[in-house]
Amino acid sequence: MNHKNFLGYIFLFFSFYSFGCNAIPFPEVSSKEHYRVKSPDAEVDAVLMKSDGGATTSVSYNLFILPKGASSRELPLEHSRLIADNAEGLRITWIENKILEIDCKSARIFRFSNFWQSKEVQDYRYIVEIRISPNCHL
Numbered sequence: 001m002n003h004k005n006f007l008g009y010i011f012l013f014f015s016f017y018s019f020g021c022n023a024i025p026f027p028e029v030s031s032k033e034h035y036r037v038k039s040p041d042a043e044v045d046a047v048l049m050k051s052d053g054g055a056t057t058s059v060s061y062n063l064f065i066l067p068k069g070a071s072s073r074e075l076p077l078e079h080s081r082l083i084a085d086n087a088e089g090l091r092i093t094w095i096e097n098k099i100l101e102i103d104c105k106s107a108r109i110f111r112f113s114n115f116w117q118s119k120e121v122q123d124y125r126y127i128v129e130i131r132i133s134p135n136c137h138l
Contacts, residue, residue, distance in 0.1 A: 033072045034061065041097040043126060044116075047072050048092055049080075060085040063092065063102065065116040065128050081130055083111040098126070103133040 034050035049062040049072060063082035064075050077083075082102060084090065089105035109132075116128040132138075 031062075035092075036072070037092055037094060038068065039094050039097060039100075039128075042068055043097075044068055044121060044128065045070070046092050046094070046100050048090070049075065058085040059087075061087055061090055061107075063130075065100070065118075065130075067118065067120045080111065081113045081116055082109065084109045095131075099129050099131065101131045101133055102136065104136045106137040109138055 031049050031051040034048045036048075037046045039045070045066050045068055047064045047066055049064065051060045051062065061082065061084050062075075062077065062080040064072065064080055066072065066075075084104075084107045087104055087107040089103075090107060091103050093101050093103065095101050112130075112132065114130050116130065117124045117126060
C-alpha cells in the first residue's frame with residue numbers, strides 16, 4: 001500500500017466515524033420536579049427531581065433543598081444532597097423543623113450529604129439535617 005492510499009483510507013475512516021457519531025442522536029435527559037415538600041417552618045423546600053434519559057437508562061432522583069419558593073429549573077448537580085437510582089417507594093418527609101428524612105423500600109445511592117445550609121437562608125445559620133430511614137434497603 002502506498003502513502004497516498006494509506007492517507008486516503010485514514011481520511012475515509014475518520015469521515016465515516018465523524019458522520020456516524022453525529023448521525024446517532026444522544027437521548028435528551030429530561031429532568032423535572034417530582035415533588036416538593038415545604039418545611040414545617042416554611043423557610044425552605046425539599047425538592048425531589050426525577051431524571052429520565054430514555055429506554056437504555058434507569059430513572060434517577062436528585063434531592064435539593066431550596067429557599068422557600070425558589071425555582072427548581074437548572075439546578076447544579078453539585079448542589080444535590082442525594083443522587084439515587086433503582087429507587088422503589090422513594091419519598092421525603094419533614095420530621096420537624098430542620099430535620100428531613102428520606103425513606104424508600106430500596107434504592108441505589110451514589111451520593112448523599114447529611115446536611116444543607118445556604119447563605120440565602122439566615123446567612124448559613126439555618127442548617128437542615130438529612131437522614132436516611134433505617135427502613136430503606138440500600
